[in-house]
Amino acid sequence: MGEELAIELRGVKKAFDEVVAVQRFDAGIRKGEFFSLLGPSGCGKTTTLRMIAGLEEPSEGEILLEGREVSRVPAHKRNVHTVFQDYALFPHMDARRNVWFPLKMQGVSLAEAGERIRRVLRLVSMEGFERRLPQQLSGGQRQRIALARSLVDSPAALLLDEPLGALDFKLRVAMQKVLKDIQRGVGITFIYVTHDQTEALTMSDRIAVMKGGHVHQIGTPDEIYNTPATAFVASFIGDMNFLRGRLSAREGPTCTVEVEGETIRAGRCPPQVKPDEEVLLSVRTERVQVNPFRATEHTVSGTVRRIVYRGTDFEATCSFGAQEIRSVVNAVNWDPKLRQGEQVAIGFAAADVSLFPRTQESEIIQYSTEAV
Amino acid sequence: MHARLSPPRSFLRGIPITIWLLALVLGPLALTFLMSFYSTDGMLIIRRFTLASYARFFTDPLYFSILVKSMALALVIAVLAILTAYPLAYLVSFRLRRGKQLLFMLSIIPLWVSYLVRIIAWRTILGNKGVLNSFLLAVGVIREPLSFLLYNRFAVAITLTYICIPFVFIPVFTALEKIPRNLQEAAGDLGAGELRTFLNVVLPLSLPGLVTGFIFAFIIALGDYIIPLQLGGTQGIMFGNLIWSQFGFAFNWPLGAALGFILFGISVAILALTSRFGTTEGGFLSE
Amino acid sequence: MSSVSAFARRRGLGLKLYGLAVYLFLYFPLAIVLIFSFSPTKTMVGMQGITLRWYQELFADAGLLAALLHSLLIGLAAVSIAVVLGVAGAFFVTRVHFPGKQAFRTLVLLPYILPGIIMGISLLIFIRNLGIKLSWFTVLLGHVSFTVPVVMFQIIARIVRLGPNYQAAAMDLGANPAQTFWYVTLPMIRTAIVGAALLAFTVSFDEIVISFFLTGSAWMTLPVFIYGMLRFGLSPKVYAISTIILLFSLVLVILMARYTGRTGEVQAVRKRRGDGVD
Numbered sequence: 001m002g003e004e005l006a007i008e009l010r011g012v013k014k015a016f017d018e019v020v021a022v023q024r025f026d027a028g029i030r031k032g033e034f035f036s037l038l039g040p041s042g043c044g045k046t047t048t049l050r051m052i053a054g055l056e057e058p059s060e061g062e063i064l065l066e067g068r069e070v071s072r073v074p075a076h077k078r079n080v081h082t083v084f085q086d087y088a089l090f091p092h093m094d095a096r097r098n099v100w101f102p103l104k105m106q107g108v109s110l111a112e113a114g115e116r117i118r119r120v121l122r123l124v125s126m127e128g129f130e131r132r133l134p135q136q137l138s139g140g141q142r143q144r145i146a147l148a149r150s151l152v153d154s155p156a157a158l159l160l161d162e163p164l165g166a167l168d169f170k171l172r173v174a175m176q177k178v179l180k181d182i183q184r185g186v187g188i189t190f191i192y193v194t195h196d197q198t199e200a201l202t203m204s205d206r207i208a209v210m211k212g213g214h215v216h217q218i219g220t221p222d223e224i225y226n227t228p229a230t231a232f233v234a235s236f237i238g239d240m241n242f243l244r245g246r247l248s249a250r251e252g253p254t255c256t257v258e259v260e261g262e263t264i265r266a267g268r269c270p271p272q273v274k275p276d277e278e279v280l281l282s283v284r285t286e287r288v289q290v291n292p293f294r295a296t297e298h299t300v301s302g303t304v305r306r307i308v309y310r311g312t313d314f315e316a317t318c319s320f321g322a323q324e325i326r327s328v329v330n331a332v333n334w335d336p337k338l339r340q341g342e343q344v345a346i347g348f349a350a351a352d353v354s355l356f357p358r359t360q361e362s363e364i365i366q367y368s369t370e371a372v
Numbered sequence: 373m374h375a376r377l378s379p380p381r382s383f384l385r386g387i388p389i390t391i392w393l394l395a396l397v398l399g400p401l402a403l404t405f406l407m408s409f410y411s412t413d414g415m416l417i418i419r420r421f422t423l424a425s426y427a428r429f430f431t432d433p434l435y436f437s438i439l440v441k442s443m444a445l446a447l448v449i450a451v452l453a454i455l456t457a458y459p460l461a462y463l464v465s466f467r468l469r470r471g472k473q474l475l476f477m478l479s480i481i482p483l484w485v486s487y488l489v490r491i492i493a494w495r496t497i498l499g500n501k502g503v504l505n506s507f508l509l510a511v512g513v514i515r516e517p518l519s520f521l522l523y524n525r526f527a528v529a530i531t532l533t534y535i536c537i538p539f540v541f542i543p544v545f546t547a548l549e550k551i552p553r554n555l556q557e558a559a560g561d562l563g564a565g566e567l568r569t570f571l572n573v574v575l576p577l578s579l580p581g582l583v584t585g586f587i588f589a590f591i592i593a594l595g596d597y598i599i600p601l602q603l604g605g606t607q608g609i610m611f612g613n614l615i616w617s618q619f620g621f622a623f624n625w626p627l628g629a630a631l632g633f634i635l636f637g638i639s640v641a642i643l644a645l646t647s648r649f650g651t652t653e654g655g656f657l658s659e
Numbered sequence: 660m661s662s663v664s665a666f667a668r669r670r671g672l673g674l675k676l677y678g679l680a681v682y683l684f685l686y687f688p689l690a691i692v693l694i695f696s697f698s699p700t701k702t703m704v705g706m707q708g709i710t711l712r713w714y715q716e717l718f719a720d721a722g723l724l725a726a727l728l729h730s731l732l733i734g735l736a737a738v739s740i741a742v743v744l745g746v747a748g749a750f751f752v753t754r755v756h757f758p759g760k761q762a763f764r765t766l767v768l769l770p771y772i773l774p775g776i777i778m779g780i781s782l783l784i785f786i787r788n789l790g791i792k793l794s795w796f797t798v799l800l801g802h803v804s805f806t807v808p809v810v811m812f813q814i815i816a817r818i819v820r821l822g823p824n825y826q827a828a829a830m831d832l833g834a835n836p837a838q839t840f841w842y843v844t845l846p847m848i849r850t851a852i853v854g855a856a857l858l859a860f861t862v863s864f865d866e867i868v869i870s871f872f873l874t875g876s877a878w879m880t881l882p883v884f885i886y887g888m889l890r891f892g893l894s895p896k897v898y899a900i901s902t903i904i905l906l907f908s909l910v911l912v913i914l915m916a917r918y919t920g921r922t923g924e925v926q927a928v929r930k931r932r933g934d935g936v937d
Contacts, residue, residue, distance in 0.1 A: 054830075054831070055827050055830070074835075075830045076829075076830045076832075076835050076836075076838075077833075081831055081832055082831045084824055084827070088825055088828035090847075104842075105834045106833060150832070153833075383751075383757070388744050388747050389744055389747060389811070392744050392803070392807055393767060396770070396800060396803060397766060397769055397804065399785055400778070400781035400782045400784065401769075401781050403788055404784050463678040464678070467671065467675070477916055478682060480912075482689070484908055484912045485905055486882075486901070487867065488867055488882050488885055488901075489692060490688060492889070493688030493692045493901075494688055496688075496692070496893060497688060534684075591772070591774060594774065595773070595774020595776055598868065598886075616776060619872070629780065632780045635777055636773065639777070643772065647761075
């Protein structure tokens with residue numbers, strides 16, 4: 001991955017009449033990077049992608065492609081290509097002619113393009129399918145032809161709009177690996193839009209997490225997962241507990257919080273919260289232990305409310321004062337004697353506790369029956 | 373995407389159609405509207421504003437009553453067309469697995485197969501020496517040919533209904549086809565027999581198509597003048613005939629324009645109902 | 660249980676019989692015309708053999724053959740113009756954003772859905788006001804008025820069905836608007852254009868009301884000519900030409916069905932509806 005920027009967004013904003021789809025996007029995407037835009041539907045990720053592609057014009061801000069300002073340059077003059085969600089293969093052309101299309105637009109004849117077409121079809125493992133029409137191909141095959149078509153003229157970047165959305169689970173996982181291998185092998189910059197956090201975490205070098213047009217955080221998968229910048233990011237990625245508490249005091253980089261009568265030390269504190277203000281306490285469910293073997297930094301007591309068996313692990317929901325805390329325990333480590341209604345010790349480390357201002361509570365992604 | 377104004381250059385492709393619209397649709401209609409405010413003196417048209425033609429329509433009991441009778445007849449025809457076409461559409465849409473395309477084609481072929489020929493056919497069937505009479509005479513059901521079959525409102529009604537059936541079939545069929553089949557299964561699962569499912573699920577959901585079909589049939593029946601002329605005799609005069617005759621020997625173009633514009637107003641008002649209660653316009657012009 | 664299914668089957672049978680009756684009703688008049696065109700007798704009492712005499716008389720009728728030619732020429736000319744106007748108009752309506760679009764669409768549709776007599780008198784008044792004499796030209800104008808909506812709405816339906824992504828994909832891959840139109844959009848609507856042209860031609864060939872109002876004394880289209888024939892009563896020649904028209908229209912309709920997505924649309928709707936099998 002080079003240090004030069006393939007794509008740069010400076011203060012990019014997009015509004016449709018009164019609706020602001022993208023608030024303000026500042027990012028520099030490096031050459032050869034696998035950069036994902038992650039967020040729930042309507043967060044503005046697709047709009048951002050389309051602006052980079054040139055299919056939408058930003059209301060404010062600039063987009064630079066390989067150092068060149070292209071905000072007002074139409075799509076067909078930009079050296080980036082998009083892989084659409086429904087592939088958009090031209091139905092009246094066979095696979096070979098579909099792949100040829102970008103070269104044809106540059107004046108390259110079918111004969112001259114032959115070798116490049118063959119090479120890119122080999123890259124996506126679709127050799128031998130040259131004469132097939134799109135309607136004769138399966139979903140996964142169509143997607144690979146769409147990929148080949150977008151790669152054949154070696155664009156500066158490839159923009160992918162939830163390309164794996166239409167595939168079933170096993171196929172999707174397989175295609176994730178294929179995409180990642182191709183990206184690494186060719187060394188091309190990928191900008192990947194998805195709402196699937198596992199996909200983003202697995203494949204990306206960096207992720208931009210978005211909601212409601214705002215960019216909440218840009219970082220590596222590790223940063224996003226372990227040091228989420230906002231409560232939304234914390235809730236959207238992985239499985240997170242949220243508890244309501246009150247900030248007691250700050251001690252350097254850490255601080256203490258009052259929760260259900262207990263005093264908990266948190267490893268990460270947002271600078272803007274002052275003592276006595278209400279906060280949200282977050283800790284990953286896999287970092288919460290029930291009846292731990294070894295002593296943990298914090299131990300509180302609670303009662304087991306519900307146990308759910310999930311195959312690879314168990315999820316235990318425990319009451320903690322008036323609130324609830326969930327623990328996900330690997331099946332290997334699960335105590336089979338644990339029953340509903342039992343009083344248990346709940347343990348976790350301060351380093352695993354993050355705090356967020358209480359005001360961010362409304363942004364948390366919750367899956368409750370009321371929301372539906 | 374939210375609606376917004378497109379760049380000026382792309383309006384260029386709208387120029388041909390706009391010119392066409394002005395020259396062949398709006399222009400003529402506007403001039404007709406204008407003409408309706410003139411009057412005649414023998415063979416000359418006096419181009420001075422007057423409401424004489426419209427006054428004639430409202431004061432002369434003949435014109436108004438013919439309009440009312442025409443609308444009543446058109447209503448009857450539309451209802452008959454629906455009663456005939458709806459069950460047919462239901463049959464083809466819901467009861468068939470294979471051959472649906474074929475039967476759909478069979479139902480609409482009469483639509484595209486010469487209007488005039490269909491009129492000729494009905495004149496043949498209904499006349500004194502026509503097919504129906506000859507058959508009944510030959511079989512011995514009657515001793516003299518039935519004269520009430522032709523040259524009256526009955527003949528007009530049956531012929532126009534015949535014409536209108538495909539016009540009703542298409543929007544109704546399209547609406548029925550759009551109803552998800554698992555709704556029917558769900559209703560059945562919840563205890564509704566076929567009739568109840570039809571009344572509570574299918575019929576309400578097909579209502580827009582039904583309304584559209586009804587309105588198309590009504591407008592066609594109201595505005596037709598050739599069928600009344602050919603098969604209606606003196607009894608079967610409809611409003612269209614009145615308009616037509618002003619452009620013949622009567623040479624009262626202003627009156628014809630006024631009557632035409634009244635018909636136009638009624639048609640447009642009723643067509644406006646389709647966009648509110650019916651399916652999208654041009655329903656049977658879409659693929 | 661068996662009584663319920665028997666009832667259901669009877670109900671099903673009832674509807675099927677009804678359907679059969681309706682189809683017989685729809686095609687009986689057409690069959691009559693066909694039969695009578697081969698009948699040697701002038702009256703309609705029973706058939707006494709088959710003859711082709713009336714068809715032969717048709718070919719000797721110069722006026723009729725001229726009218727037939729006129730209808731074909733007008734049809735071709737009107738459809739050609741309508742295709743150009745209609746395709747341009749279709750893209751205008753689907754791709755360009757402007758206020759009052761729904762009203763615009765309705766106005767374009769008017770010549771087709773309004774009773775022919777309204778458009779007939781309007782065009783007549785309009786043409787006379789401009790001082791143009793009635794001739795083949797005025798008939799052509801009339802035909803252009805109602806064929807344009809036919810073509811435009813069919814093309815709109817196809818454009819909508821294709822969706823905007825193909826255009827976006829083409830541009831994304833480096834095609835400028837002209838290239839996109841020529842290499843991607845046009846090939847994809849080609850069958851719709853052919854189907855729409857066939858449909859428009861069928862409508863034009865059959866049209867009588869507007870043609871009647873706008874025709875000069877001698878230059879007639881076929882329907883106008885046949886209408887004139889009717890003034891002398893129903894002669895067998897009328898049946899002969901009617902049968903020819905029937906068959907010709909039938910061929911056009913079958914061709915049209917092959918090109919338009921009508922059956923394709925039925926399939927697409929069925930898939931969307933969750934039929935499962937298909």
